[in-house]
Amino acid sequence: MAGLIGKNIGMTSIFLKSGENVPCTILKVDPCYIVQIKTIENDGYFSIQLGVDDREVKKTNKSLFNHFKKAGLSPKKKLLEFKVDKVSDFILGNSIQINIFEEGELVHVKGISKGKGFQGVIKRHNFSGVGERTHGQHNRLRAPGSIGAGSDPSRVFKGKKMAGKMGKKSVTIKNLKILKIDFDQNIMILKGSVPGNKNSYLMIQKK
Structure with missing residues (x-):
């Protein structure tokens, strides 16, 4: 699996079991829905397009609304594309949850830096x-x-x-460690900082 879309909630610090106090970033990682599946035959490469957070229909133009309608989904605020090795494991319109990640795992986080x-x-x-x-x-x-x-x-x-x-440029921070995951509230805590402002969307990719 390539990853998920997260939202930057802000920074804090926590104590590890060793007693060390480390700075960390809190991310809200709600379920992401598969809006489009790209294949080598049609697009020249394998990837999936994920969408997150519902958007008002009246604020969505007709072409974009029909794009979501093909997947049987309501309009989403944020769309991001993740490249994958194969698309046979994915079904259009299905959701992907935060449980694809594990505590202690290293991830790459990509976003737009502060202007x-x-x-x-x-x-x-x-x-x-x-x-x-x-x-x-x-x-x-x-x-x-x-x-x-x-x-x-x-x-x-x-x-x-x-x-x-x-x-205001695309920045990728590599090898950030997942310190804690709250599966009930869809919260992820990463060691260190991430690019972008509060409430900005981020691409969280598996290493």
Whole structure:
């Protein structure tokens, strides 16, 4: 099985049996429904599309509504695709529960990182600035410095580290350990942090 869709509830810390206090993230992993099954014959690869959390019908356009109708499901808020080795084990419209995971298992978590907006080179690329506030350099503390030579090549090379938009990118954190699973409330506790804001959706993949 490839994985499930989870929602980031927030961070806390718990004590292990050894007495160590570790930071962890709480995820809400409700049952996910198989909305679409892709095959090599039709799509060129094997994968399943999962949906989670009901969405109001009036907020769903006709084409998307019919997409869910084919699987016999009500519209879902979030759709994610998981690649699998074979699709013979999956049935369209069935649900997949949190019990596919076990405590102590390592998983990969993929999500969209927090957007930081337009940032300078110190925050974005960990530059240290041009120098201290000496010899009249009152406005050089957080400056990027030189960005290239003058006459030759008379341009800035592509990929130069400069100020710009930061964050809001797809990020995968690998090998996060599952510390605890509450099967009754569909809660999963992972050791460490995950990308994204609170209440953002995450792709939890089996290693």
